[in-house]
Amino acid sequence: MARPRRQDQRRAELVAAAREAVLERGMLGLRLRDVAERAGLSSGAVLYYYPTLTGLLEEVQRAAVERFCDLRSAAVAAHTDPRRRLLAMIGSGLPSGPDDELCTLLYELGTIARRDPAYAARHIDLFGRQVAIYTGILEAGAAAGAFTLAADALTIARNLVVLEDGYGLHLVQAVAPIDVATAEQTIRAYASLATGCDLGEL
Missing domain, CATH: 1.10.357.10 (Tetracycline Repressor, domain 2)
Incomplete structure (x- = not known):
């Protein structure tokens, strides 16, 4: 399991990636995969930190x-x-x-x-x-x-x-x-x- 400090860092990176994805694609076309690609992670890895895309957004x-x-x-x-x-x-x-x-x-x-x-x-x-x-x-x-x-x-x-x-x-x-x-x-x-x-x- 990731340490708390590492988890906080990863969450911040995912928030930044999601922000960029929203600005580029807009909310209507946004997919979990878009966020994962910008963060350099798999969709499953994103869901480890944020169980839903809604929660991340x-x-x-x-x-x-x-x-x-x-x-x-x-x-x-x-x-x-x-x-x-x-x-x-x-x-x-x-x-x-x-x-x-x-x-x-x-x-x-x-x-x-x-x-x-x-x-x-x-x-x-x-x-x-x-x-x-x-x-x-x-x-x-x-x-x-x-x-x-x-x-x-x-x-x-x-x-x-x-x-x-x-x-x-x-x-x-x-x-x-x-x-x-x-x-x-x-x-x-x-x-x-x-x-x-x-x-x-x-």
């Missing part, structure tokens, strides 16, 4: 969600002004384009959330964590007098995340109908209306 999704949320939190933490924090949050939520691996990975994994409760739960967690960051920024800005909210902070926060998701889904397409700058500008325009603060001036 859940770990890929978990890691992607954590990384995405950490990046967004770090972008916001770099500022103290609520307006700058809001702009940083908006700027960190959109993919850079079709080659944005992290956002593409999250969208690919999100396609099966409709059918699998485990994936759906993590997708809901991703949504909730982003909403919570936005809500905190909005409430702090309103308390400081920087924002005059047009609705409750939670509603505005949810709308901002949904706008990011909608535009982001278009931005990772092979041929995007809108560019990143326009998408970000549009979200900023909504945020300006919702907060009573002209973010364009910043």
Whole structure:
């Protein structure tokens, strides 16, 4: 039996191989063999560490969600002004384009959330964590007098995340109908209306 440290290393390698396979083939065409080939193992060896492909992909999704949320939190933490924090949050939520691996990975994994409760739960967690960051920024800005909210902070926060998701889904397409700058500008325009603060001036 493999030692614990070796097992942890092999699991990390399999998660990396699965991530690459999802990005290359997409979720709909993904097979266990695709992951095994990238890891240099047999399908049986992969199943020794992860009894099901679903379980392995859940770990890929978990890691992607954590990384995405950490990046967004770090972008916001770099500022103290609520307006700058809001702009940083908006700027960190959109993919850079079709080659944005992290956002593409999250969208690919999100396609099966409709059918699998485990994936759906993590997708809901991703949504909730982003909403919570936005809500905190909005409430702090309103308390400081920087924002005059047009609705409750939670509603505005949810709308901002949904706008990011909608535009982001278009931005990772092979041929995007809108560019990143326009998408970000549009979200900023909504945020300006919702907060009573002209973010364009910043």
